[in-house]
Amino acid sequence: MGNLKLTNISKSFGALTVLHDINLSIDDGKFVVFVGPSGCGKSTLLRIIAGLEDITTGEIEISGRDVVHLSPAERKIAMVFQSYALYPHMSVRKNLAFGLENLRFKRDEIEVRINEAARMLAIEPYLDRKPRQLSGGQRQRVAIGRAIVRNPDIFLFDEPLSNLDAALRVQTRAEITKLHRDIKTTMIYVTHDQVEAMTMADQIVVLNSGRIEQVGTPLELFERPKNLFVAGFLGSPRMNMLKATVIGMHDDGMTLDMGYGTTWTTGIEPDTSMIGKAVLAGVRPAHFSVSEQDGLPFVVQYYESLGTETYVYGTLEGQSDQIIIHQAGHFSPAPGSRLKITPLPDRLHVFDPETGLAIPRKAKQRDEAHAFA
Amino acid sequence: MRLLEVRDMIGRLAGLLMGIVEAPINALEGFMGRKRMPYLFLAPNLLLFGIFTFLPIAIAAGYAFTGGTELFVSDRPFVGFDNFxxxxxxxxxxxxxxxxxxxxxxxxxxxxxxxxxxxxxxxxxxxxxxxxxxxxxxxxxxxxxxxxxxxxxxxxxxxxxxxxxxxxxxxxxxxxxxxxxxxxxxxxxxxxxxxxxxxxxxxxxxxxxxxxxxxxxxxxxxxxxxxxxxxxxxxxxxxxxxxxxxxxxxxxxxxxxxxxxxxxxxxxxxxxxxxxxxxxxxxxxxxxxxxxxxxxxxxxxxxxxxxxxxxxxxxxxxxxxxxxxxxxxxx
Amino acid sequence: MSHGFNPIGFLTRTRRPGRIEITDILSWLWLIAGTLAVLVPVVWAGLSSFKPAAEITRFPPTLLPRTAVETSVQGYEKPLSLWTVTIDGKTREMAMVRRIGLKAQMVDPQSPEAPVSVDVRAMSPVQKLTAATENYTDPLTRFDFLTFLKNSVFVTFVATLLTLIVNAMAAFALSKYRFRGKNAIFVLIISTLMIPLTVVMVPAYLVVVGVGLVDSLWGIIIPTVASPTAVFLLRQYMLTIPDELIEAARVDAASEFRIFWRIILPLTAPALAVLAIFSVLWRWNDFLWPLIVLSSRENFTLQVGLNAFQGEFSVQWHYILAMTFLSLLPVTAVFLFLQKYITTGIAGTGMK
Structure with missing residues (x-):
């Protein structure tokens, strides 16, 4: 029992509207990540679910109950804060016990729950220490422990890894994922880091300027971004956008004129009304093939080799927009040299530059099996 | 050691006292709602301020325009600027x-x-x-x-x-x-x-x-x-x-x-x-x-x-x- | 031994090492003179408070409390005072029997049979160090001093406790909530800092009479409990407590009052400690307001009592000084133990 349903949620601070008509439903047991640039409203949305912010309009249901007028404590949620928000004057044990004491749990029940959480998170040795005597990673675990002992319907995480160093972040990421597999409780996780989103989520909610841009599994969002924002936000380095013109339609899809006397045929749904229209062709850096003969003329500016893979930065001849291509292994093209690049045809995304929306791909052309090449 | 014990005792005593005070205040919170709690927290302070600071300030100017030896303003005759x-x-x-x-x-x-x-x-x-x-x-x-x-x-x-x-x-x-x-x-x-x-x-x-x-x-x-x-x-x-x-x-x-x-x-x-x-x-x-x-x-x-x-x-x-x-x- | 303490280096530590300039000498002179100026009147009053009544008005005064040495001499009922006497170039100790004009009749304590007449200019009293503790015990037992002390302790303790709680609650509301009228209330409270007691003491007295607190200890406790300085100090401190802690406590099902006393109060402890010290000093030293409100002797605080004493015992300096010194002791103790706290507190808040 830990499903969540948001209906027509809006939130304004005075004249400023930070969330516009949010509709979202989350099934029990899912790990959902809210992701978006800073200021997109993802934290506000989380705090609204927690009951820490009021909503201007809309409805919130947790486990089938209307919770709009309930206090955070009554919503059966628990939250891990960005700063951990451990009570600095209480020992770890007291920190874990505080919420249960407030709910008037019996002393031995509190003891049992604390010990169980401490064992699960391996914080038993620190139970009698104060938060300031713990390392960042240990504090993080205590914060999670404080959520676990409450045995909530939904866990809420507000950028919980942003105060950790890079190595610890990777490790904790894996631990939270494992925790979710173990306890199978619904978790909602806010982050601005798309890597966290892609690696942890069952379901990603991409937010931008107070609106939901797209909801789906990491793969869906990566493979079929609904619009330019999602395409640009997910994936690193970001997707390259090339100017193109639709010149023809046939059964296999549309044909694009890329300039330089090059045409590409894609697996995109044909629509004859689009002929002659200027579009943007989106290609991820990894989805180019490089050759000496065919393709768009690419002028190398510089490259970054990471040993096992190489990113080459450059422009199309005569243009100024930077294009990044990814090559497996070590690759060292001389700056100023020319390459010919061609996208993998079934990896091409086409966007309408006016609406920003993606033009849908033909269903039969999709092949998710080798999506992450 | 001694000092810690004393501190502990004071802490426990305060906890006990607060425990007694807490129940009625929590009941009030349930009645008034969380949103109005800040007014409750401000109430004792504002009450004392009102009576012992703002009231005297309000009276002060009026006092200067009255005469006689009575203390309460209502018993005192108005004398205008005589005192000044x-x-x-x-x-x-x-x-x-x-x-x-x-x-x-x-x-x-x-x-x-x-x-x-x-x-x-x-x-x-x-x-x-x-x-x-x-x-x-x-x-x-x-x-x-x-x-x-x-x-x-x-x-x-x-x-x-x-x-x-x-x-x-x-x-x-x-x-x-x-x-x-x-x-x-x-x-x-x-x-x-x-x-x-x-x-x-x-x-x-x-x-x-x-x-x-x-x-x-x-x-x-x-x-x-x-x-x-x-x-x-x-x-x-x-x-x-x-x-x-x-x-x-x-x-x-x-x-x-x-x-x-x-x-x-x-x-x-x-x-x-x-x-x-x-x-x-x-x-x-x-x-x-x-x-x-x-x-x-x-x-x-x-x-x-x-x-x-x-x-x-x-x-x-x-x-x-x-x-x-x-x-x-x-x- | 490079880490050893070097007293000469310490004392001659100056702005530029290795060179003592005229400004350094002047600085030291200023500091030493200032230190003496602060300490001498206090120490002098302290030493004088141990002088017996007979000694305290002696001029020129002795620095340390002394008293005449007396001895019992065979053949005389009362003990006689000892004097150093010079007779025919020889110096000896003799007891004084009586004194007539410039002549005194003296006897040798060892052979008291033959009194001799001595010129008083050729003799000086034999004295020993003493501590006239009756200066302290008499006021405590015979006069109302103990009542004053009790009143002062009561007022100081209760008023400080109330000051802490009432103002901490207000500061909590003003620092951690958003509500209608918040800024107006804050400005209203802070603006009363501009109106000192001296300006409103007549109407304030009227109010105290009106609510029936005149000539009562509560009449000096309650009117000063709500303090704009305290609200300001505590609010500034509470603003530094992260809001996430309060939100975490709300998620943890804590009531707002519980958040106040389990989370906010413990975390505000440093500011509360500073405020407590100041409150204790304010109450203990307060004079003008108690002077106005209190009229019967059994309600006097120490300061008002001391003031009354000096009118009544205008020549009994030994009692006045002893009581002065007693009322100075707690403050001095507070100062010795909490000096760092207080000075940084003042430098940080500019309050007094």
Missing amino acids: RQLLACEDYLRPGSCRESLFWTAIWNTLWFVAFNVTATLLAALVTALILNRAIAARGFFRAIFFYPVLLSPVVIGLIWKWFLDRNGLLNAFLQILGVPPEIFLLDVGWSRFFVVVVSVWFHMGFYTLILLAGLQAIPKDLYEAAAIDAASPRRTLLRITLPLLGPNLLVVLILLMIRSVQIFDEAWVLTNGGGPGTANSFIVQYIYQMAFGSDLRLFGLASAASVLMGLVLLVLTLIQLRLGRKMES
Whole structure:
């Protein structure tokens, strides 16, 4: 029992509207990540679910109950804060016990729950220490422990890894994922880091300027971004956008004129009304093939080799927009040299530059099996 | 160990007390809702403020326009500007004797002279001490503490200590005798008593202003001095061109604060001079208000209030200047 | 031994190492003179408070409390005082029987049979160090001093406790909540800083009479409990407590009052400690307001009592000084133990 349903949620601070008509439903047991640039409203949305912010309009249901007028404590949620928000004057044990004491749990029940959480998170040795005597990673675990002992319907995480160093972040990421597999409780996780989103989520909610841009599994969002924002936000380095013109339609899809006397045929749904229209062709850096003969003329500016893979930065001849291509292994093209690049045809995304929306791909052309090449 | 036990006990006791208080307050929270709790937290404070601070302020002005010796405003006849007229009726303001309320004008002139001397002397002494303590001098903490110590004492205690020091049989006269000077009853001499009221006031309050100026001095970035040293500035030039200009805003604030507090001189002078003596040589404005209202059953509340209002206006102007300066300093 | 303590280096530590300038000498002179100026009147009053009544008005005074040495001599009922006497160039100790004008009749304590007449200019009293503890015990037992002390302790303790709680609650509301009228209330409270007691003492007295607290200890406790300085100080401190802690507590099902006393109060402890010290000093030293409100002797605080004493016992300096010194002791103790706290507190808040 830990499903969540948001209906027509809006939130304004005075004249400023930070969330516009949010509709979202989350099934029990899912790990959902809210992701978006800073200021997109993802934290506000989380705090609204927690009951820490009021909503201007809309409805919130947790486990089938209307919770709009309930206090955070009554919503059966628990939250891990960005700063951990451990009570600095209480020992770890007291920190874990505080919420249960407030709910008037019996002393031995509190003891049992604390010990169980401490064992699960391996914080038993620190139970009698104060938060300031713990390392960042240990504090993080205590914060999670404080959520676990409450045995909530939904866990809420507000950028919980942003105060950790890079190595610890990777490790904790894996631990939270494992925790979710173990306890199978619904978790909602806010982050601005798309890597966290892609690696942890069952379901990603991409937010931008107070609106939901797209909801789906990491793969869906990566493979079929609904619009330019999602395409640009997910994936690193970001997707390259090339100017193109639709010149023809046939059964296999549309044909694009890329300039330089090059045409590409894609697996995109044909629509004859689009002929002659200027579009943007989106290609991820990894989805180019490089050759000496065919393709768009690419002028190398510089490259970054990471040993096992190489990113080459450059422009199309005569243009100024930077294009990044990814090559497996070590690759060292001389700056100023020319390459010919061609996208993998079934990896091409086409966007309408006016609406920003993606033009849908033909269903039969999709092949998710080798999506992450 | 003992101390911890005591702390633990106090903590437990407080917890127990709070536990008792908590239940009804939580019930109120359930009734009023979380959103209104801040009003509940503010309520005791605002209630006390309302009764004992705002109400008197509201009454204060009205009081000044009533006469008689009754305490409650409703029993007092309205007399318009009579009290002010009485206070301000004067042939020559420079000669208090020619005024209808000669005591009031004596007090005003005494206060003005006191403020002038006290502000100058305290400011200079505090500034010099702060400049010295700001140097990398040995035992700085010790000296800072010593100079600060009198600030904590009660004005009554200070009045008595100094009274004894200046007594006919006191230590000062003993010193003077060693130097061959005949003993003097300082507090019965008009000039000496006024002088020592200022001395005692400087002695009492200097440490406080030293501390504020010292904090200001220590806020001046060290690299400015290093830059000045590299620019071969002499210590005198460093003081005049770097330290004092940068301390300027603090000095101004201290100056106004000193004025505000000096105008209100009462406690230590009252004890030291046996209520303003000799004669009225050390009768100050607050003492005048106190005596008119509460001294020897005069019960001239209207006159006292009128004098309060006049003093309040002066203090208000000074305070507004101070706030103005404070805001300038922040920006 | 480079880490050893070097007393000479310590004392001669100056702005520029290795060179003592005229400004350094002047600085030290100023500091030493200032230290003496602060300490001498206090120490002098302290030493004098141990002098017996007979000794305290002696001029020129002795620095340390001394008393005449007396001895019992055979043949005389009362003990006689001992004097150093010079007779025919020889110095000896003799007891004084009686004194007539410039002549005194003296006997040798060892052989008291033959009194001799001595010129008083050729003799000086034999004295010993003493501590006239009766200066302290008499006021405590015979006069109302103990009542004053009790009143002062009561007022100081209760008023400080109330000041802490009432103002901490207000500061909590003003720092951690958003509500209608918040800024107006804050400005209203802070603006009363501008109106000192001296300006409103007549109407304030009226109010105290009106609510029936005149000539009662509660009349000096309650009116000063709500303090704008305290609200300001505590609010500034509470603003530094992260809001996430309060939100975490709300998620943890804590009521707002529970958040106040389990989370906010413990975390505000440093500011509360500073405020407590100041409150204790304010109450203990308060004079003008108690002087106005209290009229019967059994309600006097120490300061008002001391003031009354000095009018009544105008020549009994030994009692006055002893009581002065007693009332100075707690403040001095507070100062010795909490000096750092207080000075940094003042430098940080500019309050007194």
